[in-house]
Amino acid sequence: MAFTLNENGGRRGRRFGGPSAVSEINVVPLVDVVLVLLIIFMITANVMEFGLDIQVPKVRRVQNTAQDLPVISITKTGESYLNDKPININLLAQGIHNRFHNATAVYVRADKETPWDPIAQIVAELGEAKYEVRMVTAPIDSATRQRR
Structure with a gap:
């Protein structure tokens, strides 16, 4: 004052x-x-958008969706996270069901350098549990698109 x-x-x-x-x-x-x-x-x-540092692959067309669906993140080393909390691949479907009762789809974010094996295991586990899998990607910037 x-x-x-x-x-x-x-x-x-x-x-x-x-x-x-x-x-x-x-x-x-x-x-x-x-x-x-x-x-x-x-x-x-x-x-705070996504707590883990994951570089998702880039594609030409990206669909923007803003829904409250579970997000499974897979790091370069193959570790899996359900909404930024570590989770065992074998308990994935049960964890999604417990936290997201009405979810019918799941977003999967994998680092572009992640080996294919953990991604395939997670997609198979989600398919077996009857979840729709939606892959998270990033748009290709215009400079990269012109070079191709």
């Missing part, structure tokens, strides 16, 4: 005409804090 001195001394001044204190709220620090928090939230929102 800041204050300034009023030097006009008239009716608003002190009893004997000296300078008086005028209180006012300084909002500049408040605005600074709000802007810093806004920047922090903007940066962390992009990081």
Whole structure:
């Protein structure tokens, strides 16, 4: 909180005409804090999209869907995660059913350098449990598309 001195001394001044204190709220620090928090939230929102660092393969056409479906992520080393929590491949269908009761489809995100074996095991497990498998990919940027 800041204050300034009023030097006009008239009716608003002190009893004997000296300078008086005028209180006012300084909002500049408040605005600074709000802007810093806004920047922090903007940066962390992009990081929170998917917690694992997985480079998905790129394709020409990508379909945007925003549904609350389970996401199975497979890292370069073949480790599998159900919505960023480690899960055993053999318990995958049961884990999906317990956490997502009405899910009929599952997104599968695999790093582009992941060996095919863990991906095939997960797709087979999901198919056996009657889940529709949707592969997560990224669009090819225009520079890469022109070179081909």
